[in-house]
Amino acid sequence: MFPSLSILSLVVVLLLFIILYNIIWPSHNRTSLGRLRLPPGSMGWPYIGETLKLFTENPNSFFSNREKRYGKIFKTHILGCPCVMISSPKLAKMVLVSESHLFKPTYPLSKEKMIGPEAVFFHQGPYHTHLKKLIQSSFRPSTIKSSVSHIEDIVLRILPNWEHNHTINTLPEMKKYAFEVAMLSVFGKKLEAEIEGIKDLYQRLEKGYNSMPLDLPGTPFNKAMKARKALHEKLRRVIEKRRESGENGEGLLGTFMLSNEVQGNRKLSESQIADNIIGVIFAAHDTTATALTWLLKYLHDNPHLLNAVKREQEEIRCKRLEAKRRITWDDTRRMPLTTRVIQETLRVASILSFTYREAVEDVEMEGYLIPKGWKVLPLFRSIHYSSHFFPDPYKFDPSRFEVTPQPNTYMPFGNGAHSCPGSELAKLEMLVFIHHLTTTFRQMGSDRRRGDTIRAVSRTPRRVTNQSLPR
Numbered sequence: 001m002f003p004s005l006s007i008l009s010l011v012v013v014l015l016l017f018i019i020l021y022n023i024i025w026p027s028h029n030r031t032s033l034g035r036l037r038l039p040p041g042s043m044g045w046p047y048i049g050e051t052l053k054l055f056t057e058n059p060n061s062f063f064s065n066r067e068k069r070y071g072k073i074f075k076t077h078i079l080g081c082p083c084v085m086i087s088s089p090k091l092a093k094m095v096l097v098s099e100s101h102l103f104k105p106t107y108p109l110s111k112e113k114m115i116g117p118e119a120v121f122f123h124q125g126p127y128h129t130h131l132k133k134l135i136q137s138s139f140r141p142s143t144i145k146s147s148v149s150h151i152e153d154i155v156l157r158i159l160p161n162w163e164h165n166h167t168i169n170t171l172p173e174m175k176k177y178a179f180e181v182a183m184l185s186v187f188g189k190k191l192e193a194e195i196e197g198i199k200d201l202y203q204r205l206e207k208g209y210n211s212m213p214l215d216l217p218g219t220p221f222n223k224a225m226k227a228r229k230a231l232h233e234k235l236r237r238v239i240e241k242r243r244e245s246g247e248n249g250e251g252l253l254g255t256f257m258l259s260n261e262v263q264g265n266r267k268l269s270e271s272q273i274a275d276n277i278i279g280v281i282f283a284a285h286d287t288t289a290t291a292l293t294w295l296l297k298y299l300h301d302n303p304h305l306l307n308a309v310k311r312e313q314e315e316i317r318c319k320r321l322e323a324k325r326r327i328t329w330d331d332t333r334r335m336p337l338t339t340r341v342i343q344e345t346l347r348v349a350s351i352l353s354f355t356y357r358e359a360v361e362d363v364e365m366e367g368y369l370i371p372k373g374w375k376v377l378p379l380f381r382s383i384h385y386s387s388h389f390f391p392d393p394y395k396f397d398p399s400r401f402e403v404t405p406q407p408n409t410y411m412p413f414g415n416g417a418h419s420c421p422g423s424e425l426a427k428l429e430m431l432v433f434i435h436h437l438t439t440t441f442r443q444m445g446s447d448r449r450r451g452d453t454i455r456a457v458s459r460t461p462r463r464v465t466n467q468s469l470p471r
């Protein structure tokens with residue numbers, strides 16, 4: 001008797017809640033402009049929306065099933081937020097480029113707190129423009145050209161360790177590599193004593209990035225926030241030391257400090273500098289490490305491509321050994337096949353499947369209303385998998401990049417004002433790594449029983465060391 005009564009009362013309460021929810025929150029069903037409808041789609045259950053479906057279904061099918069049912073623009077409700085998903089290049093361009101003033105960047109509050117609220121990702125307008133100009137100037141080809149040999153040094157420190165291990169767990173190795181390159185780009189090659197401490201604190205902070213934002217003693221979030229505070233303090237000391245020594249130093253930090261000295265320039269506070277240093281390390285290392293991991297997997301899965309890449313790289317290696325020199329920026333510009341393999345990796349893996357924006361006012365799109373405050377998600381992955389723009393999209397086929405993709409259809413690094421300033425550095429890292437990997441190691445069969453991401457490399461008689469290379 002009791003259990004059935006409680007189930008009945010639960011159902012009644014739930015029904016009442018749904019009715020009230022629709023009365024109190026009418027924007028889900030009706031528009032403030034009246035004449036416009038919301039995009040098609042389902043908002044799922046009150047509050048939880050379609051969150052459970054997104055987390056229990058394969059995310060690719062979640063998006064593609066809805067796209068088939070509703071079209072290139074549809075609504076849904078995820079993690080307590082009403083959202084509009086868009087999967088056409090034209091609409092993505094509208095949100096990210098032509099009408100970007102109507103859509104502000106938006107991130108979960110916990111991420112903003114951990115990275116730092118003054119980081120470039122979270123802003124629009126003059127502050128964002130100023131920061132972006134400085135970051136871009138640190139990562140443009142003419143600047144990163146001079147880092148090639150330092151990036152190579154990092155590769156040559158990491159790869160010889162692989163010789164002694166029968167099994168390599170790729171993602172953690174790639175994270176080590178991408179992290180070292182990020183540190184080099186941010187602080188320059190002359191690393192101060194404090195940098196070791198910064199590395200350690202950053203790694204503690206990183207552990208909390210995807211945790212619940214529960215700031216109670218002992219929670220991962222709480223530990224991460226403590227690490228963040230200490231990181232800020234360490235960065236402040238590095239800035240102070242550089243100032244006292246009269247040298248701004250290299251890397252992005254040097255660029256920020258130099259800009260502060262230029263008359264008429266907008267000045268960045270220490271906390272703005274710190275947030276952006278942490279932000280760039282965050283943006284630079286996981287993304288690149290993931291891309292490299294997929295790159296190795298696709299090469300492993302496509303032996304004919306791996307052989308072709310090896311041939312391309314071997315040719316460069318022979319030339320540079322003949323000339324008794326190390327790898328140069330110009331070498332990396334003469335790797336057309338490897339470059340296309342990287343482009344195809346970035347399409348197929350779509351490291352950032354989508355990005356988020358929030359409508360700053362009611363916006364009309366394709367005859368539908370996007371109400372103010374709703375999240376708008378351009379789905380990069382869906383566009384990259386459109387057979388209209390990329391025939392046979394599930395096939396790993398670098399030759400498709402012999403022809404330039406149609407505008408706004410290929411966005412591994414985003415588009416518009418918030419597009420990635422580190423794209424050239426990321427590609428350079430991959431090219432230098434692939435050069436040494438493919439010319440030093442040979443492929444073996446993979447052993448799926450061990451469940452390793454990649455087990456395709458083994459030692460060849462040729463050793464890689466700093467000494468074996470001409471400087």
Ligand code: HEM
Nearest residue numbers: 120121283284287288291351352355413414418420422426
């Ligand atoms: C394969 C590696 C990478 C991928 C796939 C990638 C992807 C992206 C994408 C898609 C965006 C745009 C996000 C949006 O519009 O909301 C972005 C932004 C950004 N990326 Fe990257 N990124 C990579 C590597 C890097 C590196 C090496 C750096 C180092 C400088 C970097 C720094 C940034 C920054 C600072 C932003 C924010 C820009 C802004 O808000 O104006 N990324 N990245």
